[in-house]
Structure formats: C-alpha cells, structure tokens
Amino acid sequence: MFAKPQAEHDFFRAFVGEFDYEHVCNVGPDQPPQVSKGRLIGRSLGGLWTLLEATGQTPDGDPFTSLFTLGYDPKKQIYHGTFIASMMTHLWLYQGQLDETKKVLTLNVEGPSFDDSGSVKYQDIFEVVDEDNWVLRSKMQMKDGAWCEFMVGQHTRVR
Numbered sequence: 001m002f003a004k005p006q007a008e009h010d011f012f013r014a015f016v017g018e019f020d021y022e023h024v025c026n027v028g029p030d031q032p033p034q035v036s037k038g039r040l041i042g043r044s045l046g047g048l049w050t051l052l053e054a055t056g057q058t059p060d061g062d063p064f065t066s067l068f069t070l071g072y073d074p075k076k077q078i079y080h081g082t083f084i085a086s087m088m089t090h091l092w093l094y095q096g097q098l099d100e101t102k103k104v105l106t107l108n109v110e111g112p113s114f115d116d117s118g119s120v121k122y123q124d125i126f127e128v129v130d131e132d133n134w135v136l137r138s139k140m141q142m143k144d145g146a147w148c149e150f151m152v153g154q155h156t157r158v159r
Contacts, residue, residue, distance in 0.1 A: 005047035008072040008079070011098055011105060012050035014128040015042040015070070021054065023136075023153035027114075034059035040155060048072075058087065070105075070126075079105055083124075094124065103128045113140075123147065132157035 023036045038056020045051055052068040066085035073080060083092035096107035105126040113120040121141040128134050138151035 003048055003074075006072060006074050008074070008098070009047055011072075011079075011102060011128070012044070012070055014131065014134055015050050015052055015126075016044050017042055018158045019134075019155040020158055021056070021153055021155045023151055025059075025138075025151040027150075039158075062087070079107065081107055083109075096123075 019040045019042065021038055021040050025034045025036070027034055036056050036058060038054055040052055040054040042050060042052045049069055049071045052070065054064075054066045054068075056064060058064055064086045066083065068081055068083050070079070070081040072078070079094075079096050079098060081094040083094070090111055092109050092111055094107035094109045096105060098105050107124045107126070109122050109124070110119050111122055112118075123137075123139045125137040125139070126134065127137070134155045136151075136153040136155065137149055138153075139147045139149045142148050
C-alpha cells in the first residue's frame, strides 16, 4: 500500500520548479496560430506523483488554470496521468511509456474532438531538452489514421 519512488519516477524531476511557457496551437489550415503564455509550477508529491499547475491566458485573453498529474505504476509498468482545466469539463486519463532515451514520455488518451462531433485519440508528448527546458507536444489522430501535431509548448525554468 505504501509505495516508494522507483527509478522510473526520476524522469519527473525535470518538471519540478517554476517555468514560463509559450504554447502555440494550430487551430485550422486557414487560421493563424493561437498563442498562450503563462507560468507553470511543478511540484513533487512524495516522489511518486508530479503536479504541473499552469496559469495563464487563453488567446482570447481569458484567464485559465490547468493541472496535469503524472506518475508511474510499477505493478502495471506504465506511466499515467490526468489533466483538468478551468475551461473544460472533460477529465483526461492518460497511459503511456518513456522512450529508450529516457527523455521523451508519450501519453495516450481519448477525448472529445475539437468540434464535439465524437471522440478522438490524442497524444501528449513530454520531452526533456535539458535541466532548464522541456517541450510539450500535442497530437491528434486523424480519420485516415495519421497523427497531426496541433500544439507545441516551450517551457523555460525561472527557478
């Protein structure tokens, strides 16, 4: 019942701290990219979970808050997490794996399509660049099976 952090939990250390971010989201072929900027605070919960709380403004100027929880389950040998945000009602439940370089975590999830016409498969990909920078990429699977990257977020350590 009382778990101890495993070597797999070490990946999350890169996300602990305070970061400025800029997310660029492509919303359509005939529309300019939308940019969101803000601050993200990452903290560890007992070495087993990492909480990433972001605050910022939507491209429309509305304030928002979001929260990622990230962890590793040694019994199932999977990375997993959740995501919630103040501008949506869907609870995102992720599962995924760390790549062989131990710098890229790909989390898979299914959720509502942008136009609310049904459910779509997504991937959120966390890449550690160095001790002060990491990137979050979001992709969605198109009807033809191809993956389309629609968001890239750059995160730079403030402290």
